[in-house]
Amino acid sequence: MANDVLHELAQVLESRKSAPAESSYVAGLYAKGLDAILKKVGEEATETVMAAKDGVPEKLVYEVADLWFHTLVLLAHQGLAPDDVLAELARRMGLSGLEEKARRGQGA
Numbered sequence: 001m002a003n004d005v006l007h008e009l010a011q012v013l014e015s016r017k018s019a020p021a022e023s024s025y026v027a028g029l030y031a032k033g034l035d036a037i038l039k040k041v042g043e044e045a046t047e048t049v050m051a052a053k054d055g056v057p058e059k060l061v062y063e064v065a066d067l068w069f070h071t072l073v074l075l076a077h078q079g080l081a082p083d084d085v086l087a088e089l090a091r092r093m094g095l096s097g098l099e100e101k102a103r104r105g106q107g108a
């Protein structure tokens with residue numbers, strides 16, 4: 001289910017690249033450019049931290065959804081897709097703990 005949602009949303013985000021800026025929220029964000037998208041990612045990250053501190057699970061889920069959404073917009077803007085991140089996570093799952101530490105430059 002998770003992948004279906006991500007892929008469907010990614011398709012919508014791609015389609016917004018050819019939509020007029022005033023026609024939708026995502027098209028408007030693309031038109032404002034990278035800095036505007038990064039600003040939203042930063043805001044949503046902060047709101048996620050605040051929601052976690054509040055300790056209300058529903059609020060946290062809502063804010064993480066906003067954060068994921070805006071990171072997906074960022075990926076699309078940069079010519080990337082959810083599959084690129086999922087492949088990286090899958091690759092990491094295939095690494096042993098030691099290999100993972102070495103990869104991050106924390107090896108013995």
Ligand SMILES: N=c1c2ncn([C@@H]3O[C@H](COP(=O)(O)OP(=O)(O)OP(=O)(O)O)[C@@H](O)[C@H]3O)c2ncn1[C@@H]1O[C@H](COP(=O)(O)O)[C@@H](O)[C@H]1O
Pocket residue numbers: 009012016024025026027043065066069
């Ligand atoms: N999942 C989302 C989604 N999540 C959050 N948002 C928008 O992200 C913004 C969140 O920003 P804030 O919480 O800061 O609220 P805000 O103050 O209203 O935001 P700003 O206007 O200041 O940017 C809101 O405007 C939300 O509507 C989303 N907008 C769109 N989608 C999906 O993207 C698709 C394409 O959207 P459109 O381009 O609008 O058609 C939609 O069909 C949805 O599936």
